[in-house]
Amino acid sequence: MTILLLALRRLAASLPTLLMILVGLFLLLQLAPGDTVDALMAQMGGGDPATAEELRRYYGLDLPAAAQLGRYVLRLAQLDLGMSAIYGKPVADVIAERLPVTLLLMGSSLTLAFVGGMSLGVLAARTVGRWPDTILSTLGLVFYATPSFWFGLMGIVVFAITLGWLPAGGFEEIGTGAGGLERALDIARHLVLPTMTLALIFLATYLRVMRTAMLEVLNLDFVRTARAKGVGETAVTIRHALRNALLPMVTILGLQAGTMLGGSVVVESVFALPGLGRLAYESVVQRDLNTLLGIVFVSAILVIAINFVVDLLYGWLDPRIVADR
């Protein structure tokens, strides 16, 4: 129970950060040329200045900046993100429609990167200095330097165009009327390339972290003790070393949650996936700042939530963190 309290305290400490982000975003919005009313008027195909004035009064845009800031934060606290200029719907609704796709993509990529990076990292550490380690470490460096969108495009060229094994984009086949398991399989087939594209860079990072952590743990006294009492090499790796080496992995996972969300903007655009990232891209192109800021706000909350889970994982992996307090 104590770890929950600890994590909750960390969660509470991130509230001022969130507030600071909101104020920063609001100030940025003030700097932007044109406001919501300009965007609305442009969408209506122009209008007279009197209507604009009335609309500004309606949206409270005639108030001093400080009062506007207060209203803005208050609205966000009620999860009212305003209206989207391009979709003509509340931003919260638009985001809610797109969020599941992004969460699915992030979840599968994170799993692939974590499990793949962990296994390959262990393999590299076990064969340190020999050829599997050299190959894996070199591949890790190369993958780390690859632009993800380019990897995605090349994946399309090879697997969708040349070999024809996988679809080149989209979330599912439209108009098949399939449901249940068939639909799930179809979506999974569409997500193979995007997941691999997004996971690649993170897999490379996890591999390096895992390798270093394993090498460090395998040199500790308790591992030597385990070996001395005759525990087999596989059991030492899995039962004794792995759990301890996982701590830095979990740290990186929390630190990179935001980076992964940013990466999904690009990957979703490459594969035409109707997710949050693609929505962010569309709202930049169409100058829909309200939607863009809503996405940034939701992303920040998502990152804070992921870090909350990471804090809980810490306590489960390493009971000493709780016991120390």
Add this chain to the structure above:
Amino acid sequence: MSLFRRYRRSPAAIVGLVLLFLVVAVAVAAPFLFPKDPLSLAGRPLQWPMANPRFVLGTDPSGRDIAAQMAHGARLALVIGFVATLISIAIGIVVGAVAGFYGGWADTLLMRVAEAFQTLPSFLLLLVFVAVFGSDITTVTVAIGLVSWPAPARLTRAEFLSLRHREFVEACRVLGMKDAKIIFQEMLPNALPPIIVYASIVMATAILLESALAFLSLSDPNVASWGNLIGAGRGVLRTQWYVSAIPGVAILLTVLGVSLVGQGLNDALNPRLHNVGD
């Protein structure tokens, strides 16, 4: 001298240095090899590489010479990477030094701001900057610098925290030196090596960020950029995949070179690491 001797012990570091040197050479030679505007019409669109001796790397969907865009793109990638890194490291050093040197509320406040920046996905923040301030190349470069300062700031802060109670700092205080002089003339040179190593990571990330932005055609369309070219090749991916493939390889090699040099510097600056076996 001994730093260089330690540096060249690692083959990976040598490979990195060679890669980086090649990119710099191409960037420097670009205006001499391709004096014409790389974005001007050069010939029939979509000629395969080697098909026409005039265009070694072929032409893109608008009939522009890919080789010329590649060479001028190298200049852009290096300049953006370097300037954005300079901006982010400069902000990072000032913020980190002040936070680490003074501690107290200044530290708390500055680290809160850094945390706010790190909570936001940096690519999304970059999109916000571009949406608000436009996407000419100067704005994009400054924006990339602005989203990447928190990590160098944290690093500088950690270095300053470990330095602030050292004897030479106490001695400077006793001599009545001004804070600014202690920070920048006495402490900073001691804190600099890990920051310089980290700068290579910032630079690699900056080049990747710009290329991603350009690929989404949210960067400056009026300059020859590798990312722009990949984006331009997207429409003809089905048949003329080389348009997108070539600039991607260039980005990969450049980023790889920068990272390898950074890693080599790190190993050369921390020789103890060699004995640990990693």
